[in-house]
Amino acid sequence: GAGVSQSPSNKVTEKGKDVELRCDPISGHTALYWYRQSLGQGLEFLIYFQGNSAPDKSGLPSDRFSAERTGGSVSTLTIQRTQQEDSAVYLCASSFGDLNTEAFFGQGTRLTVV
Amino acid sequence: GNSVTQMEGPVTLSEEAFLTINCTYTATGYPSLFWYVQYPGEGLQLLLKATKADDKGSNKGFEATYRKETTSFHLEKGSVQVSDSAVYFCALSEVGGTSYGKLTFGQGTILTVHP
DSSP: OOSOEEEOSEEEEOTTOOEEEEEEOOTTOOEEEEEEEETTTEEEEEEEEETTEEEEOTTOOSTTEEEEEOTTSOEEEEEOSOOGGGOEEEEEEEEOOOTTOOOEEOOOEEEEEO | OOEEEEOOOOEEEETTOOEEEOEEEEOSSOOEEEEEEEOTTSOEEEEEEEOSTTOEEEETTEEEEOBTTTTBOOEEESSOOGGGOEEEEEEEEOOSTTOTTOEEEOOOEEEEEEO
């Protein structure tokens, strides 16, 4: 596609429910990143994929968070048993994975846990 | 670990004023440095970058110089416009290990430009 696509753009869920957030990276981009943007915390790194493997999961805040990437393309971030503190904008970015290459960001998914 | 410190905002300027947003970093090795911008209702987009010491990144009238001796990457523009109103993020990129290309961001600076 022309850019990084994320869906849904907005998600309201009840506390305790599971949610899945989807990211479609730019075709051919081998590297994919998830970030979280929240008030007071700024932009936080969550996880990095190179192809289908995730060499860096250090930013996942708890074991309720998981992510996978299939076919070297689409990625899904899953949050189980959502809590109110999970409310944030979840951003996905992709790049060619070279040292100085630009990362292109999606519009994000705004998650609200009520 | 790596970190980025940005001047706190918000910053409010009149059109045609001079802009500086300070950014300093702490990093192991030699990271690449970036400024990203988020316009209202839009996603993050790259504004400019510099990949080694003394490099100057520039775009849309904005400039920033990679200063290794002061570990800084301050953003400047000589004459801002209303359309520059946005949130600006300074960031550095990991250059190796398991986190290749991972970005560490500053807190962001909200810029509002009035006519």
